[in-house]
Amino acid sequence: MPGHVVVAPDKFKGSISAADAAAQISRGIQRCDPTIRTIECPIADGGEGTLAAALAAGFERIPVAAPGPTGQRTLTAYARKGTLAVVEMADISGLHRLSGGVLRPLTASSRGLGTVVARALDDGCREIVLGIGGSACTDGGAGFLRALGAEVVNVHGSPIPDGGGALSQATMLDVSWLHPGLGHAKIILASDVDNPLCGPTGAAAVYGPQKGATPTQVAELDAALAHWADRVAAATGRDARDNPGAGAAGGVGFAAMTVLQAEFRSGIELILDLVDIDQHLDGACAVITGEGSLDHQSLHGKAPIGVRLHATAHDVPTYAIVGVSRLSPEEQAASEFSAIYSLQDREPDVTRSMADAADLIASAAEDLAANYLLALDRS
Template identity: 55%
Template sequence: MTVPTPAPRVVIAPDKFKGTLTAAAVATHVAAGLRSVLPDVEVVAVPVADGGDGTLAAAEAAGFARVTVPAHGPTGEDRKASYGVRGSEAVVELAEVCGLDLLADTGLAPLTATSRGTGDLIAAALDDGARRVVVGIGGSASTDGGLGLLQALGARVTGADGREVGPGGLGLEQAVALDLSGLHPGLSGAEVVVACDVDNPLTGSRGAAAVYGPQKGASPDDVERLDAALARWADLVAATTGRDHRDDPGAGAAGGVGFGMVAVAGATTRPGAELVFELAGLHDALTGATLVITGEGALDRQTLHGKAPAAVAAVARDAGVPVVAVAGKVTLPEGELRAAGIDAAYALLDEAASVKEAFEAPGPLLERLGARIAREHLGGGR
């Protein structure tokens, strides 16, 4: 008697293709391609992110509900933004409310951009009863040391005139007193975890201003000014709390938001992809998997340094599951891909008739790549 071969079980765990498709959309198109060749294939979609832009979407795909509230944008403007909630756990994405991309149309504000909106979302989640808050801080527009975020959480930062200081690094220049007596009471009973994939200190040649300030529009003079302001801020926080966290790995993340979160809000830091995988249930999804498909817009050198596809490949390798990847373009040589745990990589640019097609019609191309993967890695069509 012939025993039927069980249908393959494929976990599709991509990051977004920035500017074209969300991670969930990538997974949907790849799944359609797999099913066009193997109709009975079992597909488990686990959209992921690395803790930056796309973290909230990955959480939503994992069952978190969006809650939309008033918040401040990167230049202090009133706007609406969302956080995710599932039970007593919340997910906040900095890029959602005060990210650099939000200034694409209005222009950068290196000296005055604020992290306040992230604090607005954290406060709203705590008001809602969150007992664990995961904060993805990638993609920040500001270099304010977490000043705005902490003000939104109830910290009072005043200048020599006794008034609250203004936003951004310029505000830090004026800060002479820090009063934490009004800090949100929910912080004392909640676990706050920051998704952070960099090890930069707050100040100095590897600090927030020197390394990331130019990306946010800071001139060389601005960088010098911001670095001095951050040092002043670190002195004030240390004098107030009795602890100096300016040299902690990751203190310089997101323009110093990492510093503010740890030094004042009592947060801990974890690698971003690792946190998202926990939220999304990736480890459980790998049980019994035949193949994992991951990907992002570009598989390049940056992929190997904390980006989601490399992290997915590492987790899958530990589970003994082979991995292939899809991407808009692939610049990593085969040897480096294999060293990262990726057995094969498929690029939209190789499938498309033109670069324009790859950017404007990635969905059908991903479906064609999904069909190829079904034939070449799952025995489809034989």
């Protein structure tokens, strides 16, 4: 076959990681024809799987102990290559880190993210990518900043408790003692969330319910975030509350952009750069991507579409293997995938499909190779 096949799936959420999905796609292809060469390039969009994507791309894993969203000690890591670090918030402060799985909408904190960033700065990293999807907290990034040396106090001059519910008590933010390494570092936010911090499309209103907030708590958190934004503006002379992405990760986007003057970038585009997708596409004859669910939202910047856009720029056809496709025929045509294989077509029972995802992905890849990749060889 002329060229190689780039295998670049995202995770199948709740079922199989991006790296394991890539391995199963390669297995299926080579079951069809062992001579087909594949390059596995698992990806992410800034949320869960960001750390794994960086490690698969050759970054070094640096273990770190940090507080989880409720303060419990958590063993996590960041990925490093030279002075570049990649930090995944979901792995430190994500919903799966909540003790007993109990949601804590008012008290969950982003402090652990700041702890890992501080460690990366201590280690000499000077460019830090923060993948900030999948957080459990809505604390406006206050915990994140406090772990980096900031102080947030109440009217009595005492530190306020962690969590978004306590932000209404804040009377002053002091950034005098921020980690000195921040003065020499570039912070980049990787996310595909473009919500502002407050209001009907803000962090609390849109994402608070997913983190366990009742309607009353959503209103409480939104008011607390607005109060927090006022305190941050007073301390820094800057206010990014209305910037696209300020509402990412419960307001970590706002804190990083306002206090650290972080750059905000599309999560999938940044990850594709980190894994050198364009280099892998040189000389490729096909790309296979995928994720758990392909739907209307996927057409607006999700990982598989990002892969397809890069492949199209290299004039390489792109195929998708997904858990389920909810695209209409018109949306499927607009996606411009050469073909879409859905695991649901092989196993309609969702529970069994998720449990057997590895074998189903390999089987779909084997059929895809027989139907399309061998045809490329004959053309």
